[in-house]
Every structure is written in structure tokens, then in C-alpha cells.
Amino acid sequence: MKLDRLMGILTVLLQNDRVTAPYLAEKFEVTRRTIGRDIDALCQAGIPIATHQGTGGGISVAPGFKLDKSILTTGELSGIIAALKGLGSVSEQMQIERTLDKLGANTDAVISLHEPVVIDLASNYKGYLTEKIEILKKAIIDGRLVEFDYHYSKGQSRRRIEPYTALFQWTSWYVFGFCTLRQDWRLFKLNRLWNLTICEEQFALRQLPPEKRNLNSHLSDDIKLVAVFDKSVEFQLIETYGPYCYYETEDGLKAKIGFTNRSFIISWLLGFGDKVKVLEPYDIAEEIKTIAKNILSLYFET
Numbered sequence: 001m002k003l004d005r006l007m008g009i010l011t012v013l014l015q016n017d018r019v020t021a022p023y024l025a026e027k028f029e030v031t032r033r034t035i036g037r038d039i040d041a042l043c044q045a046g047i048p049i050a051t052h053q054g055t056g057g058g059i060s061v062a063p064g065f066k067l068d069k070s071i072l073t074t075g076e077l078s079g080i081i082a083a084l085k086g087l088g089s090v091s092e093q094m095q096i097e098r099t100l101d102k103l104g105a106n107t108d109a110v111i112s113l114h115e116p117v118v119i120d121l122a123s124n125y126k127g128y129l130t131e132k133i134e135i136l137k138k139a140i141i142d143g144r145l146v147e148f149d150y151h152y153s154k155g156q157s158r159r160r161i162e163p164y165t166a167l168f169q170w171t172s173w174y175v176f177g178f179c180t181l182r183q184d185w186r187l188f189k190l191n192r193l194w195n196l197t198i199c200e201e202q203f204a205l206r207q208l209p210p211e212k213r214n215l216n217s218h219l220s221d222d223i224k225l226v227a228v229f230d231k232s233v234e235f236q237l238i239e240t241y242g243p244y245c246y247y248e249t250e251d252g253l254k255a256k257i258g259f260t261n262r263s264f265i266i267s268w269l270l271g272f273g274d275k276v277k278v279l280e281p282y283d284i285a286e287e288i289k290t291i292a293k294n295i296l297s298l299y300f301e302t
Contacts, residue, residue: 005030009038010047010061018058019141026205129173132190135198136166136175145180145199151192153263161186162203169215176215178206185212225265225284229253230275240268266291 005028012019012027021039025032039059043049048062139146140163147160161177164185168174173190185208228251229237237246237255246255259265266287269276278285 006038006042009035010042013049013059013061016060016137016141018052018056018060020058022205023141023143024059129190132193132196133166133173135196136163139163139198140165142198143202143205145201145203146175146177146196147199148188148193148196150188151194153261157181159188160199161188162206164205164208166190167215185209187215223259223262224280225255225257225259225269225278226280227255227257227269227276227278229255229272233272233275236272 008028009024012024021032021035024035028035039049039051049059050062051057051059136146138144145160146163147158150157150159160180161175162180163175163177165177166173166175174187175190175193176185176187178184179186228249229246230252231248234246234253237253241255241257245257246253248254257265262284266284269278269284269288270291278288
């Protein structure tokens with residue numbers, strides 16, 4: 001466990017110009033004293049780590065340091081390179097190249113078409129996405145609040161949060177933090193988040209409650225959908241929910257699916273056109289019927 005944490009700390013230091021001991025302690029869920037011992041262990045291993053006191057201080061790796069790749073197996077190095085390439089899809093390319101140089105990796109080989117694993121974490125909004133992630137990284141490291149406009153089903157609101165982490169999960173990028181408006185921990189999807197700015201106001205890291213540490217709990221699927229799908233759309237069911245979400249009947253593929261967001265599940269169902277019939281919940285079926293009638297009226301107006 002300690003070796004994993006040491007490698008994790010080293011990775012963080014290589015990815016950032018400077019970080020604080022409290023930040024590392026929070027990230028790895030240990031005390032600042034433990035982080036101090038870990039830093040000493042890295043120094044004893046020959047890694048040139050410098051500590052800086054005072055305002056703007058922190059922990060950093062000496063410029064020009066390269067990690068001897070001989071301590072890594074080929075598989076481990078390949079995994080690191082694949083992960084760095086994934087980060088490169090949403091980060092400044094020069095920063096990734098500098099990190100690869102520290103690993104002693106040949107950057108030409110990294111972009112080879114023969115690379116067994118390719119990770120692209122970007123989207124159609126890559127330019128905006130990269131900028132947002134960089135802003136959030138800076139805010140998290142500096143311990144500053146951020147403000148942004150957030151668009152959701154009920155409209156738009158201006159939010160201010162204490163950012164805790166930026167993460168890629170459920171096929172999208174999110175920022176997780178403490179919302180000062182709701183006075184609770186919240187997830188915000190980056191594609192819905194605009195006009196992001198860093199505030200002058202700083203914050204002290206809050207203790208994250210144990211029940212909030214499982215991010216899946218923020219998108220629970222307590223509401224159940226029961227629907228019958230046409231056999232021709234089986235691949236779409238498998239793509240979204242896997243091969244075990246349904247079973248075959250005489251009427252088609254009967255699926256039982258949990259969902260969180262009502263508007264999302266309705267939009268998803270409408271994408272199947274006449275290839276699905278909702279059985280439960282009743283109100284979802286009724287809303288789809290109403291939407292279908294409204295669509296029909298658009299094309300047959302008198």
C-alpha cells in the first residue's frame with residue numbers, strides 16, 4: 001500500500017509544478033506527518049524533491065528530473081503512456097510531452113498507430129473542455145472557489161463551489177465540489193458549465209463525509225423503467241445497459257432498467273421511435289404519448 005502511495009505521490013508531483021502537503025494528505029487520505037515521511041522516503045530513493053516555505057510554497061520535483069524507466073515493466077510503462085495520451089486529449093500537449101520526457105519515453109513511439117490502447121477523453125467541445133479542466137486544476141491546487149453558469153432541466157443558475165476534483169466518469173467530464181448555494185456536495189457536468197472563473201476567495205478543504213465518497217451515489221438509479229423493445233434495437237440496449245438488462249418474450253425484448261434523470265430517460269426512449277413501448281412507470285408512458293401527439297401536430301397543422 002505504501003509503495004502504491006509513493007508512486008501516486010510521485011505521479012502527482014510530476015504532473016504539477018508544485019503542490020502542498022495538505023493537498024497530498026487529503027488526496028491520499030493520510031495525515032500530513034505520513035506525507036512528510038513519504039517525501040523523505042522518495043528523497044532517500046534518489047528523487048530530487050524540494051520543499052518551499054511561506055506563501056506560494058509547497059513540494060516540487062527538481063526541474064529536468066527524469067524517472068528511470070528501468071524501474072517499470074514494459075506493461076507498466078505502456079499503461080502510463082496510454083494514460084498520458086488520454087490526458088493529452090484534454091490538456092495542453094506541451095505539458096504531456098514534458099511528462100513523457102521525464103519518463104524517458106520516445107514521443108514518436110507514443111503516437112504510433114500500433115499502440116495497443118488509445119484513450120480519447122475529449123469531446124466535440126475539446127477546446128472549451130481543455131480550458132475548463134486547466135482552470136479547475138489551478139483552482140483545486142490553489143484552494144480557490146470557482147463560479148460558473150450552469151444549465152440544467154429547470155433553467156440556468158450562477159453557482160459557486162469549492163472544487164474538490166475534476167473527473168471523467170459515465171462517459172462525461174464532471175467537477176465534484178461543495179456548492180455554497182445548496183450547502184452540500186454536488187456533481188456538475190462540464191459540458192453544461194460555462195463562463196467559469198476563479199474567485200479570489202480561498203477555502204479550507206472540508207472533510208468529505210464517507211457517504212459522499214462513492215460518486216456513484218450522486219447518480220443513483222432508484223427509479224425503475226420497464227419497457228419492451230423491438231429485437232432490431234438489441235445492440236443499442238447492450239451498448240447502453242449491457243446484455244443482462246433484458247430477456248426475450250413473445251412481444252420482444254423486455255428490459256428492466258434503473259434511471260436517475262427523468263428528462264434523460266425520456267429523450268433516450270424517444271430515440272427508439274416506434275421500436276419501444278413503455279410499461280412502467282405509467283407517468284413516463286403518458287408523457288411520451290403526449291410528446292408523440294405534439295410531434296404529430298407539428299407535421300399536420302391545419
